Amino acid sequence: MAESSGDYIKHHLTNLTYGQHPDGTWGFAENAEQAAAMGFWSINVDSMAWAVALGALFCVIFGIAARRATAGVPGGLQNAVEMIVDFIDETVSSIFQHRNDLIAPMALTIFVWVFLMNLMDLVPVDWIPEAAKLMGVEFMKVVPSTDPNITLGMALAVFILVIFYSIKVKGIGGFLKELLCHPFEAPKGGNPVVRGLLIVILAPINLILEGVTLLAKPVSLGLRLFGNLYAGEMIFILIALMYGGIVIGVFGAALQWAWAMFHVLIITLQAFIFAVLTVVYLAQAHDTEEDH
Amino acid sequence: MNITATLIGQTLAFAVFVWTCWKFIWPVLISAMRERQKTIADGLEAADKAQRDLEHAEARAEERLSGARAEARQIVEQARGQAAEMVEEAKSVAQAERERILEAAQADIEQEMNRAREALRGRVAELAIAGASRIVSADLDRSRHDALLDKLATEL
Numbered sequence: 001m002a003e004s005s006g007d008y009i010k011h012h013l014t015n016l017t018y019g020q021h022p023d024g025t026w027g028f029a030e031n032a033e034q035a036a037a038m039g040f041w042s043i044n045v046d047s048m049a050w051a052v053a054l055g056a057l058f059c060v061i062f063g064i065a066a067r068r069a070t071a072g073v074p075g076g077l078q079n080a081v082e083m084i085v086d087f088i089d090e091t092v093s094s095i096f097q098h099r100n101d102l103i104a105p106m107a108l109t110i111f112v113w114v115f116l117m118n119l120m121d122l123v124p125v126d127w128i129p130e131a132a133k134l135m136g137v138e139f140m141k142v143v144p145s146t147d148p149n150i151t152l153g154m155a156l157a158v159f160i161l162v163i164f165y166s167i168k169v170k171g172i173g174g175f176l177k178e179l180l181c182h183p184f185e186a187p188k189g190g191n192p193v194v195r196g197l198l199i200v201i202l203a204p205i206n207l208i209l210e211g212v213t214l215l216a217k218p219v220s221l222g223l224r225l226f227g228n229l230y231a232g233e234m235i236f237i238l239i240a241l242m243y244g245g246i247v248i249g250v251f252g253a254a255l256q257w258a259w260a261m262f263h264v265l266i267i268t269l270q271a272f273i274f275a276v277l278t279v280v281y282l283a284q285a286h287d288t289e290e291d292h
Numbered sequence: 293m294n295i296t297a298t299l300i301g302q303t304l305a306f307a308v309f310v311w312t313c314w315k316f317i318w319p320v321l322i323s324a325m326r327e328r329q330k331t332i333a334d335g336l337e338a339a340d341k342a343q344r345d346l347e348h349a350e351a352r353a354e355e356r357l358s359g360a361r362a363e364a365r366q367i368v369e370q371a372r373g374q375a376a377e378m379v380e381e382a383k384s385v386a387q388a389e390r391e392r393i394l395e396a397a398q399a400d401i402e403q404e405m406n407r408a409r410e411a412l413r414g415r416v417a418e419l420a421i422a423g424a425s426r427i428v429s430a431d432l433d434r435s436r437h438d439a440l441l442d443k444l445a446t447e448l
Contacts, residue, residue: 153302
């Protein structure tokens with residue numbers, strides 16, 4: 001191994017970033033420092049490409065199943081797809097009691113898409129980056145869900161939907177009231193002037209608390225997925241470092257197999273958690289005051 | 293690992309994929325599944341109904357069968373009675389016939405006897421005359437004693 005372990009790990013954790021260099025020219029960053037210098041208006045081409053490709057794969061597979069869908073005897077693909085759809089449908093209808101036909105298909109998309117993105121973690125860590133290197137691409141990070149931009153990007157979309165449905169269901173007034181008058185409520189009755197004063201005093205405190213609660217949802221949603229997958233990827237990279245000698249290499253292979261087995265559980269679980277939490281947050285957004 | 297415009301790109305991609313699934317994939321799949329569910333439920337319902345119909349039909353067939361059996365028994369009983377009656381009737385007819393034939397035969401015998409007696413009586417008269425003439429010799433006139441002879445013959 002020509003490069004040091006540190007370089008190897010660092011290389012594996014660097015995205016292929018396209019953006020504007022500080023000197024004004026556009027191009028791919030040659031190392032992590034250059035990528036950092038590009039600032040916000042740059043794009044992780046590898047994460048984005050894999051994410052879109054896997055999302056498209058989801059659409060194609062499920063699209064084919066939908067196109068061939070028949071109420072008669074289903075084939076193999078349709079069976080598999082219907083199993084997932086049924087599973088999601090049951091999960092969603094047990095959590096989300098309101099009427100909104102967007103929620104279930106969104107949960108399905110999230111579950112399958114995140115699962116596919118996580119699944120890239122099981123591809124041996126060197127295969128695709130080395131192949132990319134042969135084609136002249138320096139950096140290639142193949143697991144989109146180990147990129148916080150990807151996980152937080154999805155969490156941001158969920159957050160936007162939460163805000164949208166909160167306002168749609170409760171109205172702007174109702175939504176603001178929820179932010180300003182909870183969790184500390186001014187006691188009912190008594191002197192109206194004192195009560196009004198109390199409400200005004202409590203409002204900023206409530207806003208801070210409820211604001212944190214509200215913002216914690218997308219941040220925790222995105223970071224949970226990122227953290228789990230990043231850690232899993234890191235362990236695969238560390239195991240891959242062992243492929244130097246024969247004895248330790250065999251040990252490494254056994255470790256990789258064991259970790260991959262365990263990881264199958266993690267990637268499915270994380271995909272499911274992301275989908276379920278999205279549904280839970282949107283259910284909360286639909287809950288009016290009377291509901292809880 | 294910087295926060296970059298990738299975030300926005302992923303948000304947009306998310307929107308596109310969710311929209312695609314929402315509009316084109318989910319409704320088709322779920323409606324096919326619901327339809328199949330309904331078909332299966334209907335099929336089970338129909339099978340249930342067929343089972344009930346079958347039981348009903350079996351019960352009705354059993355009922356009819358036992359009815360027919362009872363009727364057959366009744367008919368056989370009746371026929372048996374009729375046959376006995378007919379035998380009885382035939383017997384009495386035969387009895388009557390026998391008596392009639394018997395009577396006729398007796399009448400015949402009587403008649404024959406009378407005729408034989410008549411003939412015998414004639415022959416006896418003749419024999420009596422012949423004997424008498426032989427005894428009384430030739431002067432006994434037949435025509436004069438005819439009445440006497442007839443009387444004698446009747447008395448025999």
